[in-house]
Amino acid sequence: MNAARACYRFPVAILFAALAIHSPAGTHAGQTRRSAERPLNQPVRANLGRDYGNLPLAFEPNLGQADGRVRFLARGGGMTAFFTDTETVMVLSRSRHAGEPAGLGREEALAGDVEQAVVRMKLENASRPRLATGFEKLPGISNYFIGNDPAKWRTNVPQYGRIQYQGVYPGIDVVWYGNQRRLEYDFVVAPGADPRQIQVAYEGAESLKLEANGDVALRTALGEVRQQKPRVYQVVGGKQVEVGARYAVVARNRVSFELARYDRKRELRIDPVVLVYSTYLGGINNDAANGIAVDAAGSAYIAGYAFSLDFPTQSPYQAQGYFNAFVTKLTPAGDALAYSTYLGGSNGDEAYGIAVDAAGSAYVTGGTGSTNFPTQSPFQATLQGGHDVFVTKLTPAGNALAYSTYLGGSADDYAYAIAVDTAGSAYVTGETPSTDFPTQSPYQGFLAGVNAFVTKLTPAGDALAYSTFLGGTFEDFGYGIAVDAAGSAYVTGMAMSNDFPTQSAYQAQFNGPRAPFVTKLTPAGNALAYSTFLGGGAYDQGHAIAVDAAGSAYVTGYTSSANFPTQSPYLAALQGIDVFVTKLTPAGNALAYSTYLGGSGDDYAFGIAVDAAGSAYVTGYTNSSNFPALSPYQTTYQGGPYDVFVTKLTPAGNALAYSTYLGGSGNDYGNGIAVDAAGSAYVTGYTGSNNFPTQSPYQASRAGGFDAFVAKLSEPGALSISGVSNAASGLAAIAPNAWVSIYGSNCMAAGFSDDWSKSISNGNLPTSLDGVSVSVGGMPAYVSYISPGQINILTPNVAAGSAPVTVTAPNGSTAQVTVTSQQFSPAFFPWPNGQPVATHLDYSWAAKNGTFAGAATVPAKPGEYIILWGTGFGPTTPAAPTGVTVPATTTYNAANAVSVTIGSATASVYGTALASGFAGLYQVVAMVPSTLSNGDYPLVATVGGVATATTTLTVHN
Numbered sequence: 032m033n034a035a036r037a038c039y040r041f042p043v044a045i046l047f048a049a050l051a052i053h054s055p056a057g058t059h060a061g062q063t064r065r066s067a068e069r070p071l072n073q074p075v076r077a078n079l080g081r082d083y084g085n086l087p088l089a090f091e092p093n094l095g096q097a098d099g100r101v102r103f104l105a106r107g108g109g110m111t112a113f114f115t116d117t118e119t120v121m122v123l124s125r126s127r128h129a130g131e132p133a134g135l136g137r138e139e140a141l142a143g144d145v146e147q148a149v150v151r152m153k154l155e156n157a158s159r160p161r162l163a164t165g166f167e168k169l170p171g172i173s174n175y176f177i178g179n180d181p182a183k184w185r186t187n188v189p190q191y192g193r194i195q196y197q198g199v200y201p202g203i204d205v206v207w208y209g210n211q212r213r214l215e216y217d218f219v220v221a222p223g224a225d226p227r228q229i230q231v232a233y234e235g236a237e238s239l240k241l242e243a244n245g246d247v248a249l250r251t252a253l254g255e256v257r258q259q260k261p262r263v264y265q266v267v268g269g270k271q272v273e274v275g276a277r278y279a280v281v282a283r284n285r286v287s288f289e290l291a292r293y294d295r296k297r298e299l300r301i302d303p304v305v306l307v308y309s310t311y312l313g314g315i316n317n318d319a320a321n322g323i324a325v326d327a328a329g330s331a332y333i334a335g336y337a338f339s340l341d342f343p344t345q346s347p348y349q350a351q352g353y354f355n356a357f358v359t360k361l362t363p364a365g366d367a368l369a370y371s372t373y374l375g376g377s378n379g380d381e382a383y384g385i386a387v388d389a390a391g392s393a394y395v396t397g398g399t400g401s402t403n404f405p406t407q408s409p410f411q412a413t414l415q416g417g418h419d420v421f422v423t424k425l426t427p428a429g430n431a432l433a434y435s436t437y438l439g440g441s442a443d444d445y446a447y448a449i450a451v452d453t454a455g456s457a458y459v460t461g462e463t464p465s466t467d468f469p470t471q472s473p474y475q476g477f478l479a480g481v482n483a484f485v486t487k488l489t490p491a492g493d494a495l496a497y498s499t500f501l502g503g504t505f506e507d508f509g510y511g512i513a514v515d516a517a518g519s520a521y522v523t524g525m526a527m528s529n530d531f532p533t534q535s536a537y538q539a540q541f542n543g544p545r546a547p548f549v550t551k552l553t554p555a556g557n558a559l560a561y562s563t564f565l566g567g568g569a570y571d572q573g574h575a576i577a578v579d580a581a582g583s584a585y586v587t588g589y590t591s592s593a594n595f596p597t598q599s600p601y602l603a604a605l606q607g608i609d610v611f612v613t614k615l616t617p618a619g620n621a622l623a624y625s626t627y628l629g630g631s632g633d634d635y636a637f638g639i640a641v642d643a644a645g646s647a648y649v650t651g652y653t654n655s656s657n658f659p660a661l662s663p664y665q666t667t668y669q670g671g672p673y674d675v676f677v678t679k680l681t682p683a684g685n686a687l688a689y690s691t692y693l694g695g696s697g698n699d700y701g702n703g704i705a706v707d708a709a710g711s712a713y714v715t716g717y718t719g720s721n722n723f724p725t726q727s728p729y730q731a732s733r734a735g736g737f738d739a740f741v742a743k744l745s746e747p748g749a750l751s752i753s754g755v756s757n758a759a760s761g762l763a764a765i766a767p768n769a770w771v772s773i774y775g776s777n778c779m780a781a782g783f784s785d786d787w788s789k790s791i792s793n794g795n796l797p798t799s800l801d802g803v804s805v806s807v808g809g810m811p812a813y814v815s816y817i818s819p820g821q822i823n824i825l826t827p828n829v830a831a832g833s834a835p836v837t838v839t840a841p842n843g844s845t846a847q848v849t850v851t852s853q854q855f856s857p858a859f860f861p862w863p864n865g866q867p868v869a870t871h872l873d874y875s876w877a878a879k880n881g882t883f884a885g886a887a888t889v890p891a892k893p894g895e896y897i898i899l900w901g902t903g904f905g906p907t908t909p910a911a912p913t914g915v916t917v918p919a920t921t922t923y924n925a926a927n928a929v930s931v932t933i934g935s936a937t938a939s940v941y942g943t944a945l946a947s948g949f950a951g952l953y954q955v956v957a958m959v960p961s962t963l964s965n966g967d968y969p970l971v972a973t974v975g976g977v978a979t980a981t982t983t984l985t986v987h988n
Contacts, residue, residue, distance in 0.1 A: 089173075089190035090114075090165060090207065096175045096185045102163040103194050105207075105214065112214055114163065114194065114207065119152040121214070123251060148235070148251040155230040155285060157199045165191030166784070166818075192820050195219075200228040223295055232285040241280050245666055258286075306664050306744055308365030309693075310728035311718070313738030314339025318357070319717035320739035322385040322448075323638075323703040324393070329363035331705070331713045334382035334395045335739055337373065343730065347372035348430050349405065356382035356421075358395055360429055365743055366727045370429030376401025380421070384449035384512075386457070391427035394457045396420060396449040399437070408493045409436035411469065418443035422459055424492055434492030440465025444484075448575075450514040455490035458520045460509030463500070472557050473499035475532065483509030483524055487556055497556030503528025507548070511576040511639075513584070518554035521584045523547060523573035526564065536563035537620050538596065547573030547588050547611075551619055561619030567592020571611070575639040577647070582617035585647045587636040590627070599685045600626035602659070610636040612649055614684055624684030630655025634676070638704035640712070644845060645682035648712045650675065650701035653692075663691035664744060665724060675701035677714055677744060693742060695720025709751030709775075709846060714742045751775045752846045755836050758823060759902050760858030760980050764851045765807075767829050768913055768951050769903040773822040773838060775846065779803055784818040794916040796825065796950060802841030808834035808852065813914055813950070825951045826852075827913050855927070855975040856903035859955075859982055867970060867982040868900045872956075879985045890987035894961035896941060904929060904943055904953045904974050911945055919947045927975045929955055933984055934968035936960035943974075959986055 093101040103114040113120040168191055175185040193208035202224025206217045220226050233239060236249040236256065249256040258278070275291030312320065312333070320335035337357045344350055345368035352373030359371040374380065374395065382397035400418045411419075419439030426433050438444070438459070446461035464481045475482075482502030489496050501509065505528040513521045526548045529541040546566035553560050565573065565586065573588040593605045602609075609629035616623050628634065632655035640648045652673040659678070660666055668674055674694030681688050693699070697720035705713045717737045725731055730738075745751075756763055758770035765771050779785075779801060790797040796813035798804055805812040805822060808829035816823040822838065834852040839845045859867035862878060869877040869891065877897050878888040891897045907923040917923060925943035932938065941956040955972060963986050970984045 090192070090194045091173055091188050091190055092165060094185050094188050095183070096173070096188065103165065103191075103207075110214065112207075114196075116163075117153065119207075121150045121152070121256070123148045123150070123256075150236055150249060150251060150256055151234040153232045153234070154199055154205070155232050156228070158201070162197045164195050164197070165189070166193050166195060168192075200224070203228065226288055226290060230281060230285055230287045232282070234284065236284070239280065239284055239286075241278060241286075245277055247278050247280075247286055306693075306724060306726045306742065308727040309723070309725045309740065309742035310361075310365060311723065311725065311730040311733055311738045311740055312343065312359060313337070313717075313730070313734050314341035314343070315735045316340070317717075317735060317737040318342055318739050319700075319702075319737060320715040320741070321381075321383045321397075321702045322395075323705045323713055323715040323741070324385050324387040325705040325707050325713050326387050326391055327389070327708065329707055329709075329711070330369060330391075331361045331365070331715075331741055331743070332385055332387050332393050333357075333359045333361070333703075333715050333739065333741055334385035334393075334397070335702075335715075335717070336381040336397075339735055341734075342371075342373065343368065344371045344373065346370040346428065346430050348425065348432065349373040349375070354379045356380045356395065356397055356399075358382065358385070358393055358425060358429065360393070361729065361741060364727065365741065366729050368729060372425075372429055374405070374423060375399065376403035376405070378402070380404060383445075383447045384459075386449050386451040388451050388455055389453070392433060392455075393425045393429070394449050394451050395423045395425070396446040396457075396459050396461075398445040398461075404435075404437065405432060406435045406437065407432035408434045408491060410488065410493050410495060411437040411439070413437065415439045415467075416441045416443055416465060418445065420444050420446040420459065420461060422446070422449070422457055422488060422492065424457070436488075436492055438469065438486060439463070440468040442466075444468060447508075447510050448512040450512045450520070452514050452518055453516070454518075456496060456518075457488045457492070458512055458514050459486045459488070460484065460512040460520075460522050460524070462508040468498075468500070469495060470498045470500065471495035472497040472555065474552065474557050474559060475500040475502075479530075480504045480528060481506040481508075483507050483522065485509065485512070485520055485522055485552060485556065487520065499552075499556055501532070501550060502526070503530035503532070505529075507531055510572075510574045510588075511586075513576050513578040515578050515582055516580070519560060519582075520552045520556070521576050521578050522550045522552070523576040523584075523586050523588070525572045525588075531562075531564070532559065533562045533564065534559035535561040535618065535620050537615065537622060538564040538566070540564065542566055542568050542592075545570050545572060547571050547586065549573065549576070549584055549586055549615060549619065551584070563615075563619055565596065565613060566590065567594040567596070569593070571595060574637045577639050577641040579641050579645055580643070583623060583645075584615045584619070585639055585641050586613045586615070587611065587639040587647075587649050587651075589635045589651075595625075595627065596622065597625045597627065598622035599624045599683065601680065601685050601687065602627040602629070606634075607631050607655065608633040608635070610634045610649065610651060612636070612639070612647055612680060612684065614647070626680075626684055628659065628678060629653065630657040630659070632656065632658075634658060637702050638714075640704050640706040642706050642710050643708070643847060644710075646688060646710075647680045647684070648704050648706050649678045649680070650704040650712075650714050650716070652676065652700045652716070658692065659687060659690050660692065661687040662689040662746070665692040665694070668692055669694045669699075669720075670696055671698045671720060673698050673700060675699045675714065675716060675718075677701070677704070677712055677742075679712065689746060691744070693724065693744075694718070695722035695724070697721065697723075698737075699723060699740075708848060709745070709753075711743055711745040711751075714744070716740060750777050750838060750840045750846045752836070752838060752848045755848055755850045757856050757858050757903055759860045760856070762856070762858070762980070764853050764856050765826055765829070765834070766853055766856035766903040766905065767826055768911060769826050769856055770951050771807075771812075771824050771826055773805065773824065773836065774820060775822075775838070776820060778822050778838065778840070779817050779819055784816070786816045787814065791916065794918065796914050796916070798914075804839045806835075806837045806839075825913075853977070855905045855977040857901060857905075857929075857972055857974050857977060857979045858903055859899050859901040859970075859972070859979055861982055866984060869984065870898045870900070872896055872898065874898075880987075890985045891959045892988055893959050893963045893986060896956055896958050899931070899955040899957060899970075899972070900946070901953050901955060901972070901979070902951055904955070907945060914950075916950050917945045917947050925953065925974065929972055929974045931955065931957045931970065931972045933957075933960060933970050933986075934963060936962055959984075964988075 173188040202221040204219040247258040316338035355375030360369040423435040424433040442465040486498040487496040510524040550562040551560040569592040571590040613625040614623040636651035678690040679688040702716040752775040798811040810827040813825040876888040939958040
């Protein structure tokens with residue numbers, strides 16, 4: 032029952048060059064998603080989830096569906112690519128179509144007013160012929176029913192995640208793959224091979240330009256094909272060592288690589304930060320985004336204010352407005368609005384902070400001067416002063432209010448940040464000069480000067496759980512807030528009061544004239560867990576705060592103090608006005624690290640986020656031409672005078688993971704940042720640049736004076752998980768001792784794969800392959816197969832309920848998603864045609880007449896016992912041990928009865944047991960009802976009240 036999987040190892044160094052197609056997205060109407068052929072002990076999931084980026088480009092071998100010169104073809108991102116022995120032909124289309132080019136490289140319109148442009152890529156002086164091979168078979172097929180001649184139809188065309196051409200130059204291969212719907216390629220350079228052999232020529236482009244940021248831009252009639260600046264490094268002693276690299280234009284249409292000296296015995300990689308999407312968002316006037324949040328599906332939520340009457344709306348709660356707050360949710364791809372709404376009254380409303388809960392409800396705060404600001408089930412129904420705080424919770428659809436309330440006293444009150452806990456309680460901070468600002472169970476019940484406030488609302492929003500002043504006798508402002516799993520609020524901002532309250536402080540002394548503060552309140556809000564100043568002797572300001580699972584607070588802002596406290600810094604000395612990034616220990620009385628970040632100009636930070644590994648992500652804006660850059664998307668300062676920056680620090684805080692400019696020739700400001708479980712950063716702010724970088728945008732151009740922007744950046748080398756499912760059914764629910772497939776990216780080095788065939792010792796299954804390990808529900812799983820995009824595991828005895836699935840890579844990076852575990856998750860492994868994998872009792876294949884793996888297949892007969900092969904059928908008697916192959920000396924029968932129906936008839940089930948010599952693989956022995964005639968019949972099995980997906984069994988006497 033074991034079919035071979037082709038594994039190809041490359042003892043090579045790897046040189047990556049990313050090619051990104053900037054054109055409208057498109058799909059092929061003839062493509063369907065079905066089960067792929069798979070070996071039983073290396074299962075592949077039947078369909079992909081819907082998270083962003085998990086629908087990769089699919090590479091199809093040419094089985095007659097295209098010109099005979101084509102070896103493989105791929106579609107996606109408004110582009111069809113044809114791969115021949117001598118060139119790659121990229122056909123860009125302005126709109127979607129379901130047709131196929133009649134001839135290779137056809138440039139005229141296919142139908143109607145569809146326009147196309149063609150770019151041809153050739154490797155100059157390359158070797159021929161070349162062996163082209165598909166790898167990482169995807170769970171999909173393509174069918175072509177073109178014309179009325181069935182002989183010309185093509186069905187069950189397989190799809191692959193990547194293709195490889197071997198020996199394009201001596202010692203050099205090229206691998207093509209899809210990354211977030213873009214076509215990319217890697218040159219794979221063996222140790223000792225010469226990368227100077229590589230020359231890439233382009234035909235069909237109107238121009239080729241080496242841009243100031245190091246990218247190569249190919250201009251076409253329909254858009255731009257961009258090859259990003261190479262980032263090259265080698266791993267030495269577990270750390271990345273940069274190698275200088277750039278493109279060189281060697282002819283009008285031809286480029287090569289120029290590399291600095293490197294160790295030719297070590298692996299060489301190019302791994303740039305990728306702009307996944309970036310879009311303008313705005314109307315004809317000035318619009319700005321201040322806050323951003325991201326949900327588990329990768330949808331970004333943005334809040335700010337709009338002066339434009341034509342700010343884009345979609346399924347809005349409030350369709351019209353002017354100088355109102357706005358709340359926008361983007362789809363995971365970033366190229367469409369899930370919803371977008373104005374929020375406000377008639378006298379000026381601004382949103383500054385946004386948070387999102389697990390259900391997708393957005394919580395927004397800011398300030399309003401409107402007496403008619405919309406309220407719903409409010410704690411405070413009317414405006415109390417000239418300007419009040421508002422706190423609003425939108426329903427997940429964004430077209431209704433769950434609650435909305437004023438919050439304020441008789442003076443002018445402002446809120447700047449919001450957080451939400453797992454129970455749905457919102458935490459808000461800001462500033463108030465109101466002596467009658469509402470308090471409840473406060474730590475500080477009186478206004479001492481102009482003070483910060485911290486308020487927690489109940490989940491219904493109609494009452495205060497607590498509300499307290501926080502400050503001294505001068506002026507103090509709360510700018511950032513976070514909340515931990517225990518319900519403790521962490522606040523940062525700016526203190527101008529030398530008597531600002533401190534407790535168990537790292538820095539008890541106010542050094543003035545302005546100092547950041549970091550305060551942690553107890554869950555009841557009526558006491559300080561700790562409170563500390565953080566600053567030097569000049570002007571310093573805290574603006575944003577995040578907290579990790581251990582309770583360490585991460586704070587950012589800006590400083591002009593040469594004596595700002597540092598600890599294990601990335602940058603130890605002040606350069607100008609610099610950003611600071613500080614991590615406090617959980618007790619708050621010591622620094623885990625603290626560093627300057629900036630160049631010789633002025634640098635300001637306004638947003639911070641932290642991932643599960645403890646890496647801090649920071650954004651703001653800079654006019655430093657020498658702001659630190661590492662693996663940048665955008666290498667150079669664009670002017671304006673300010674550009675956005677996005678920086679990721681390593682968990683120790685003493686090095687950059689990456690750092691990039693993001694901007695155009697106008698003024699660009701970064702105000703907020705969020706990070707998802709895969710480590711992608713989501714950034715928002717506003718821009719006055721006509722040439723702000725965009726990628727797969729919802730709105731491709733600036734509409735007004737300032738527009739909001741939303742950008743998502745990721746590291747191609749970062750480990751991520753896009754889905755987890757039962758390996759046979761493709762369904763999300765998993766079960767103990769069952770086969771599961773995990774899908775993602777960068778699960779191991781590109782071009783490699785491995786299985787456990789050499790790692791099983793005395794029947795014991797490995798929990799790690801090549802340093803890749805997986806835990807399910809906190810217990811180690813048994814890893815059977817790994818590739819860059821897929822991991823197959825056998826689950827441990829995970830309990831029913833929510834179960835975190837954590838993948839750990841050899842470099843120690845992790846990615847985690849949460850799935851549902853249930854006692855039963857039955858499924859039969861399917862053939863490509865949808866039939867269940869079945870055998871006769873002699874273990875020959877029971878399927879439609881044909882062959883598989885060189886053996887004949889014969890249909891099941893009426894009255895015959897057959898064996899159906901599956902997984903997830905629940906506990907056994909006796910209880911099967913986990914992590915070992917099933918010994919032949921013991922029979923592990925399913926503890927719960929299994930029923931099978933074929934057609935409308937009930938099949939007699941002889942028994943269900945784990946297969947001898949395997950793990951997690953069940954044999955269901957059932958008799959085909961003798962009453963059935965020849966034909967195809969639906970087959971369903973049920974155990975513990977849970978049914979398998981319906982498959983089809985061919986019966987023939």
